[in-house]
Amino acid sequence: xxxxxxxxxxxxxxxxxxxxxxxxxxxxxxxxxxxxxxxxxxxxxxxxxxxxxxxxxxxxxxxxxxxxxxxxxxxxxxxxxxxxxxxxxxxxxxxxxxxxxxxxxxxxxxxxxxxxxxxxxxxxxxxxxxxxxxxxxxxxxxxxxxxxxxxxxxxxxxxxxxxxxxxxxxxxxxxxxxxxxxxxxxxxxxxxxxxxxxxxxxxxxxxxxxxxxxxxxxxxxxxxxxxxxxxxxxxxxxxxxxxxxxxxxxxxxxxxxxxxxxxxxxxxxxxxxxxxxxxxxxxxxxxxxxxxxxxxxxxxxxxxxxxx
Amino acid sequence: xxxxxxxxxxxxxxxxxxxxxxxxxxxxxxxxxxxxxxxxxxxxxxxxxxxxxxxxxxxxxxxxxxxxxxxxxxxxxxxxxxxxxxxxxxxxxxxxxxxxxxxxxxxxxxxxxxxxxxxxxxxxxxxxxxxxxxxxxxxxxxxxxxxxxxxxxxxxxxxxxxxxxxxxxxxxxxxxxxxxxxxxxxxxxxxxxxxxxxxxxxxxxxxxxxxxxxxxxxxxxxxxxxxxxxxxxxxxxxxxxxxxxxxxxxxxxxxxxxxxxxxxxxxxxxxxxxxxxxxxxxxxxxxxxxxxxxxxxxxxxxxxxxxxxxxxxxxxxxxxxxxxxxxxxxxxxxxxxxxxxxxxxxxxxxxxxxxxxxxxxxxxxxxxxxxxxxxxxxxxxxxxxxxxxxxxxxxxxxxxxxxxxxxxxxxxxxxxxxxxxxxxxxxxxx
Numbered sequence: 102x103x104x105x106x107x108x109x110x111x112x113x114x115x116x117x118x119x120x121x122x123x124x125x126x127x128x129x130x131x132x133x134x135x136x137x138x139x140x141x142x143x144x145x146x147x148x149x150x151x152x153x154x155x156x157x158x159x160x161x162x163x164x165x166x167x168x169x170x171x172x173x174x175x176x177x178x179x180x181x182x183x184x185x186x187x188x189x190x191x192x193x194x195x196x197x198x199x200x201x202x203x204x205x206x207x208x209x210x211x212x213x214x215x216x217x218x219x220x221x222x223x224x225x226x227x228x229x230x231x232x233x234x235x236x237x238x239x240x241x242x243x244x245x246x247x248x249x250x251x252x253x254x255x256x257x258x259x260x261x262x263x264x265x266x267x268x269x270x271x272x273x274x275x276x277x278x279x280x281x282x283x284x285x286x287x288x289x290x291x292x293x294x295x296x297x298x299x300x301x302x303x304x305x306x307x308x309x310x311x312x313x314x315x316x317x318x319x320x321x322x323x324x325x326x327x328x329x330x331x332x333x334x335x336x337x338x339x340x341x342x343x344x345x346x347x348x349x350x351x352x353x354x355x356x357x358x359x360x361x362x363x364x365x366x367x368x369x370x371x372x373x374x375x376x377x378x379x380x381x382x383x384x385x386x387x388x389x390x391x392x393x394x395x396x397x398x399x400x401x402x403x404x405x406x407x408x409x
Numbered sequence: 410x411x412x413x414x415x416x417x418x419x420x421x422x423x424x425x426x427x428x429x430x431x432x433x434x435x436x437x438x439x440x441x442x443x444x445x446x447x448x449x450x451x452x453x454x455x456x457x458x459x460x461x462x463x464x465x466x467x468x469x470x471x472x473x474x475x476x477x478x479x480x481x482x483x484x485x486x487x488x489x490x491x492x493x494x495x496x497x498x499x500x501x502x503x504x505x506x507x508x509x510x511x512x513x514x515x516x517x518x519x520x521x522x523x524x525x526x527x528x529x530x531x532x533x534x535x536x537x538x539x540x541x542x543x544x545x546x547x548x549x550x551x552x553x554x555x556x557x558x559x560x561x562x563x564x565x566x567x568x569x570x571x572x573x574x575x576x577x578x579x580x581x582x583x584x585x586x587x588x589x590x591x592x593x594x595x596x597x598x599x600x601x602x603x604x605x606x607x608x609x610x611x612x613x614x615x616x617x618x619x620x621x622x623x624x625x626x627x628x629x630x631x632x633x634x635x636x637x638x639x640x641x642x643x644x645x646x647x648x649x650x651x652x653x654x655x656x657x658x659x660x661x662x663x664x665x666x667x668x669x670x671x672x673x674x675x676x677x678x679x680x681x682x683x684x685x686x687x688x689x690x691x692x693x694x695x696x697x698x699x700x701x702x703x704x705x706x707x708x709x710x711x712x713x714x715x716x717x718x719x720x721x722x723x724x725x726x727x728x729x730x731x732x733x734x735x736x737x738x739x740x741x742x743x744x745x746x747x748x749x750x751x752x753x754x755x756x757x758x759x760x761x762x763x764x765x766x767x768x769x770x771x772x773x774x775x776x777x778x779x780x781x782x783x784x785x786x787x788x789x790x791x792x793x794x795x796x797x798x799x800x801x802x803x804x805x806x807x808x809x810x811x812x813x814x815x816x817x818x819x820x821x822x823x824x825x826x827x828x829x830x831x832x833x834x835x836x837x838x839x
Contacts, residue, residue: 159661161702168699169839170664171618171656178562178612197836201620203612205532205558232829236795332794333761360706360761384702 131267134180134207136191137164138383139246140217140255142391144184146281147260147274151267160383163358164244165236165331167194177202180213182266184259187218188243215262217255221245224312235329244380248313249289249395256281288392292318292399299402303349305342305373307356307364310380314398323349326356326363334363346371353405376405497528497536500830504583511818519544520824523581527831533558539581550581550603550631562612571602571837572629573610573622573652574670575714576693577752578602579837586710586756586764587788588802588822592772593750597689597716599630605638608650617657624650629672629689636677645675648687666695679723679743687720705761713753722746722776748778756790764790774810782816783807796828 130153135141141156148154157173158164177183177198185191199208206213223241230239245251260278264271300319304311307326315322324342328334334342345351346367354364354373357380364375378401379385382394502525506518520543527537538552553568571579578598582590590600606626613619626648627638636646652670659665670691676684691714698709721743730736750773756766770784788802801823808817 159701163705166704168697168701168704169836170658171666171839172658172664174612174618175614175616178614197839200555201564201610201612201836203559203562203564208557232796358702358705360703 131181131263132179133182133184134176135184136186136195137246137381138389139381139391139394140184140186140259142382142389143252143256143281144259144263147256147277148263149273149277151270151273152263156383158381158383160379160381160385160388161358162381164190164381165193167191169194169197173198174202177207178204180204180207182213182215182262183207184215184217184262186243186246187216188221188223188240188245189238190243212266215259217258218243218245219258220254221251224316225309235327236331238330242309242312244310245313246381246391247311247395247398248317249285249292249392250317251313252285252391252395253282256285284392288395292395295403296399298406299399302353302406303351304353304355305346305351305367306354307359310357311355311378314378318399318402320353320402323351326354326359326367339363339367343367343370346373353402355402374405376401378402495528497526498831499524499526500828501525502581502583502826502828504824504826506588506825507823509821510815511820512814521581521583523550523583525831529557530554541581550601562614564610564612565607566610567607569603569605570608572604572606572624572626572650572672573608573654574598574602574629574650574672574689575691575716576668576695576712577714581838583826584838586712586754586766586790587768587786588800588824589786589804591752591768591770592782592784592806592816593716593752593770594714595632596772596775597718597748597750598691599633601631602629603631604629604648606647617655619653619655622650622652622654626650628674635687643676646678648672648674662698662700664697664699666693666697668693674720677720679721679741685721685743685745687718689716689718689720691716706758708758708764709755711753711755713751715749715751717747717749718775719745719747720775724776746775746778748773748775750781752784762792764792766790772810774812777810780809780811782810798824798826800824800826 131148131151133141133144133148133152133154135144135154135156137158138156138160141154144152144154155176157176158167185195204213205211208214209216218240223245225238226241227234227237227239230237246255256278260274263274267274296318301321302319303321303323304315305324305326306315306322309325309327309330311320312322314320324345326334326339326342328338351371351373354367354375355378356364356375357378361375361377367373368375378398379388379394382388382391385397388394388397502521502523504520504523506520507515508518509515521541522543523539523541525537525539527535529535534554534556536552536554539550541548541550549569551568551570553566553570556563556565559565573579575594575598577585577591577594578601581601594600604624604626606624608622608624608626611621611623613621628636628648629650636642650670650672652668654666654668656664656666668691670693672689674687677687678684693712693714695713696709696711698707700707722745723741724744725739725741727737728740730738750771752768752770752772754766754768756764758764766788768784768786768788770786771781772784773779773781784804784806786802786804788800790798790800792798802821804820804822806817806820810816
């Protein structure tokens with residue numbers, strides 16, 4: 102009887118130790134979940150050793166077709182902070198996961214939810230929201246991460262969000278933010294210089310995701326492969342687009358996570374160059390940070406232009 | 410170039426010129442001075458041109474930003490001040506078939522128009538409802554409240570909803586990968602797991618997804634006619650449910666989901682007023698291949714469910730009459746029946762718009778489990794867009810149950826399903 106009691110006490114102690122250890126382990130770092138690797142990288146730059154960051158997507162996904170994986174649920178359940186792009190970029194998968202994650206702290210509008218789109222000059226806000234215009238985003242084009250200028254807004258929003266939740270570390274976040282701003286400014290100046298030959302180059306894109314990038318580097322969009330956002334092209338649309346490309350002398354066809362079938366078909370008809378860019382960071386080993394991801398896109402466009 | 414830098418450059422150029430004008434006795438010849446002045450004037454002109462261009466550009470950018478901000482502010486203000494700003498999200502699904510069944514003939518079958526609405530209720534709960542109009546009238550399919558802020562990883566749901574039994578029973582029929590509800594699901598669960606009651610989910614604090622559900626309901630099943638949903642009864646005649654659901658990523662692109670459910674009713678009364686328990690259990694297994702880089706174009710889903718139903722079912726037997734034992738009279742008695750059935754389907758995405766699949770259905774009669782219907786259904790789906798779908802399905806039903814001609818022989822279906830407005834059934838139909 103006595104030994105039973107001893108064993109019970111030992112178990113109790115072990116349980117207490119494990120619980121304490123677990124609590125202590127979790128208390129060490131701020132658990133941040135981000136929707137895309139871009140946000141994870143920037144959060145790491147701002148939070149440094151104070152944060153433990155994980156992105157739900159890997160960077161190879163097409164953002165409007167991310168699978169709703171139940172394996173994301175425990176991660177969201179335990180997160181202190183959720184960092185998302187907003188503007189409905191994650192609408193097709195994130196709300197379904199938050200529905201069952203049982204974590205009210207990170208729901209939209211709550212303190213633990215950081216929406217990185219705050220302050221962005223949103224492009225292509227539709228005048229009328231109607232599905233006859235395809236899979237439109239009522240709040241405007243959500244692919245603002247492709248403009249490195251928006252990277253500063255993202256970083257600012259993340260720093261502000263982290264400071265709101267952990268005011269005791271505000272000084273550290275602000276210091277790290279300043280350092281990241283300096284790094285980003287330097288990179289932007291470098292890209293602006295590198296991208297000078299891209300100014301005025303006429304492009305055709307598969308989806309509407311490249312507008313922010315095009316604006317930053319002076320590319321001129323003259324057409325889109327999709328009939329409407331999210332709607333595959335009809336043969337007539339492709340014929341008309343090829344004619345337009347020839348009239349406008351479009352030099353580049355840009356696509357992302359879509360099939361290369363239509364871009365290649367148009368390229369063979371018009372002589373334009375096809376280039377696959379990354380719409381979020383992390384999809385390739387050489388795009389594992391936000392800066393490297395923008396750099397990759399600029400370099401890819403320049404080398405495609407040289408081939409043209 | 411920054412404006413202040415330009416100003417500096419301007420004065421740097423101007424100052425030597427002025428010194429030359431005001432201090433001519435520097436020993437330089439007049440021609441040299443004029444040349445120098447000319448050169449500096451050209452430089453000044455260039456600098457001023459650049460400054461003017463930069464000012465123009467900045468003004469343009471300012472104007473463009475102003476217009477964008479104005480547009481966004483106006484639209485936000487319009488939304489905020491509209492009386493409908495707090496209205497819930499509303500959507501509708503329309504599902505219609507053209508059908509031909511070898512044994513009964515053709516039909517335009519208006520299957521359903523389903524209106525769905527959903528919104529947050531307050532910081533503690535959200536609500537949703539689905540109203541379905543069909544040839545059978547208008548019905549409240551679901552209208553439920555769900556908590557959003559319960560502690561200890563708990564979530565409660567109450568009202569009318571699809572109970573957490575199995576996988577496909579929680580889908581509205583227009584969301585199936587194929588046209589019809591599998592007969593096994595129809596006969597054993599009663600179609601959708603529609604139930605009035607309450608259930609509580611618990612998300613285990615494990616690194617992998619593991620969720621448990623406990624529920625209590627009047628009964629489960631849209632087609633369940635074992636009792637009157639509107640009458641009070643003993644607590645032993647309610648249905649109680651337990652479910653465990655887990656999920657594993659096998660690789661980045663492959664996953665497996667496993668569920669096990671038990672719905673237990675302590676007492677189900679037949680016409681002869683004799684009692685007896687009913688237990689309906691199920692195991693569901695879903696394998697998915699979703700290549701992350703090409704989910705738009707490729708994918709495979711293999712979903713299977715097995716159901717086991719055990720309950721007393723009415724059986725007509727001939728027994729000697731009480732008045733005259735030599736005369737046999739027909740009497741209905743209850744006999745416990747154990748039936749095992751299920752379905753399995755696989756669907757392959759061929760490209761962004763097309764997918765194809767095959768459904769195998771094994772549906773025993775719950776009154777006489779030795780008799781069953783086997784169904785074989787290949788189908789082809791054309792997604793014109795995310796919200797507009799055409800599907801062709803051929804079915805061959807090898808029917809030994811013989812209670813309904815519609816469940817027999819060769820059948821052809823052309824289904825057209827569309828979604829208007831906001832429409833999502835969330836996590837359960839992923």
